[in-house]
Amino acid sequence: MSHQLHHSAEDLIRHNGGKVTAGRVGVLALLLAEQQAITHREIEQRLPRTLQLDRVTLYRVLEWLAGKELIHKVSSDDRVWRYHANRDVQSHQHAHFKCTGCAQVICLETLPTERNWRLPAGYQFQEIELTVKGLCASCC
Amino acid sequence: MSHQLHHSAEDLIRHNGGKVTAGRVGVLALLLAEQQAITHREIEQRLPRTLQLDRVTLYRVLEWLAGKELIHKVSSDDRVWRYHANRDVQSHQHAHFKCTGCAQVICLETLPTERNWRLPAGYQFQEIELTVKGLCASCC
DNA sequence: ACAATGATTGCAACATTGTTGCATTTATCT
DNA sequence: AGATAAATGCAACAATGTTGCAATCATTGT
Numbered sequence: 001m002s003h004q005l006h007h008s009a010e011d012l013i014r015h016n017g018g019k020v021t022a023g024r025v026g027v028l029a030l031l032l033a034e035q036q037a038i039t040h041r042e043i044e045q046r047l048p049r050t051l052q053l054d055r056v057t058l059y060r061v062l063e064w065l066a067g068k069e070l071i072h073k074v075s076s077d078d079r080v081w082r083y084h085a086n087r088d089v090q091s092h093q094h095a096h097f098k099c100t101g102c103a104q105v106i107c108l109e110t111l112p113t114e115r116n117w118r119l120p121a122g123y124q125f126q127e128i129e130l131t132v133k134g135l136c137a138s139c140c
Numbered sequence: 141m142s143h144q145l146h147h148s149a150e151d152l153i154r155h156n157g158g159k160v161t162a163g164r165v166g167v168l169a170l171l172l173a174e175q176q177a178i179t180h181r182e183i184e185q186r187l188p189r190t191l192q193l194d195r196v197t198l199y200r201v202l203e204w205l206a207g208k209e210l211i212h213k214v215s216s217d218d219r220v221w222r223y224h225a226n227r228d229v230q231s232h233q234h235a236h237f238k239c240t241g242c243a244q245v246i247c248l249e250t251l252p253t254e255r256n257w258r259l260p261a262g263y264q265f266q267e268i269e270l271t272v273k274g275l276c277a278s279c280c
Numbered sequence: 281a282c283a284a285t286g287a288t289t290g291c292a293a294c295a296t297t298g299t300t301g302c303a304t305t306t307a308t309c310t
Numbered sequence: 311a312g313a314t315a316a317a318t319g320c321a322a323c324a325a326t327g328t329t330g331c332a333a334t335c336a337t338t339g340t
Contacts (some may be wrong), residue, residue, distance in 0.1 A: 018287085018288095019286095019287060019288065019335080019336050019337070020336075020337095021287095021288065021289085021335080021336075023288085023289080024288095039326095040326080040327085041325095041326090053289085053290090054289065054290045054291075055290095055326095055327090056289080056290070056291080056327090056328080056329090057288080057289050057290065059326095059327065059328080060288080060289080061288095061289095064288095073217075075215075075216070075217035075219075076215070077213075077215035077269070079215075079219035079220075079297075079298085079325085079326070080219075080325085080326070081326085081327090095257055097259060097263065100266060106260075108257050108258075108259070109257070109258075117235055117248050117249070117272070118248075118249075119237060119248070119272070119274065120246075120276075120277065121277070122276075122277030122280060123237065123274060123275065123276055123277055123280070124274045124275040124280050125272065125274045126240060126273045126274040126275065127272075127273045127274070128270070128271070128272050128273070129217070129270070129271040129272075129273060130257075130268070130269070130270050130271075131268070131269040131270075132257065132259070132265065132267075132268050132269075133266045133267045133268070133269060134259065134263060134264045134265045134266040134267070135263065135264040135266065136260075136262075136263055137260065137261070137262030137263055140262060140263075140264050158316085158317095159306080159307050159308070159315095159316060159317065160307075160308090161306080161307070161316095161317065161318085163317085163318080164317090179297095180297080180298085181296095181297090193318085193319090194318065194319045194320075195297095195298090195319095196298090196299080196300090196318080196319070196320080197317080197318050197319065199297095199298065199299080200317080200318080201317090201318095204317090219296085219297070219326075219327085220296090220297070221297085221298090
């Protein structure tokens with residue numbers, strides 16, 4: 001977790017009109033440094049001892065960051081939210097990959113634009129959520 | 141819940157080498173009668189008083205039915221499994237629609253076959269899970 | 281620098297969903 | 311009908327997430 005990231009995290013939080021607290025900065029910097037989408041539990045474990053947050057506070061920090069669209073939540077079939085930093089603006093619309101071996105979750109770049117499925121009459125489309133399952137390189 | 145369905149349910153269970161118990165038959169018949177994918181809770185509530193099952197037993201019945209591929213589980217972002225009868229053989233590979241208004245979940249017929257996303261090198265594809273979110277006819 | 285203020289945090293308690301172990305009951309087979 | 315393995319009910323537990331409230335902290339204006 002570099003100084004660079006801490007600085008970016010601070011800026012992002014300040015620009016969104018939130019109080020710059022150690023917890024928020026630490027969590028966002030951690031997520032910015034992370035390639036995968038990780039769980040509340042994993043975030044807790046990776047935070048340095050110097051800024052251990054209360055479980056509840058961490059949930060609220062994540063909720064706040066997600067509300068400001070600095071991160072996004074990834075749902076999974078194991079009923080656990082995973083969190084990932086939003087690097088790009090269009091980052092809400094993308095697919096996720098979940099390894100059935102190690103439960104690792106990563107974000108895929110593209111989303112199939114084809115819509116060859118059809119909704120029943122009167123139904124209104126809002127958003128699409130696509131998870132590809134398989135084995136990651138280390139689990140193959 | 142017709143006699144017809146009860147009979148089909150019994151047959152399906154017997155053909156899969158399971159004991160034909162009131163609980164299994166009732167639950168499967170109920171799911172066969174249902175259009176949507178429904179939760180454990182909803183199943184519990186819709187079961188007639190004459191065959192109220194223990195919470196745990198219902199979970200195990202559902203697990204057994206899913207193991208025999210008579211039904212399938214649908215994961216959702218609200219961390220609640222939903223269950224739906226398998227009518228066709230190819231019914232594992234399909235998309236789901238979830239109404240963001242009433243949380244109703246239905247199964248869509250087709251799955252986009254286009255694979256214009258790409259996995260990182262060394263990753264292996266297994267299956268795809270697609271949920272379309274939007275508003276259903278009554279929530280529009 | 282300091283006080284005021286509202287946002288943020290920590291704590292305790294709770295809610296929901298699902299699971300495990302084990303003794304009891306039941307469907308099926310002979 | 312009796313034997314047997316499968317299925318059930320109960321109690322306890324586990325994991326994840328939420329709510330209410332009092333204490334603390336970052337920011338703002340002076």
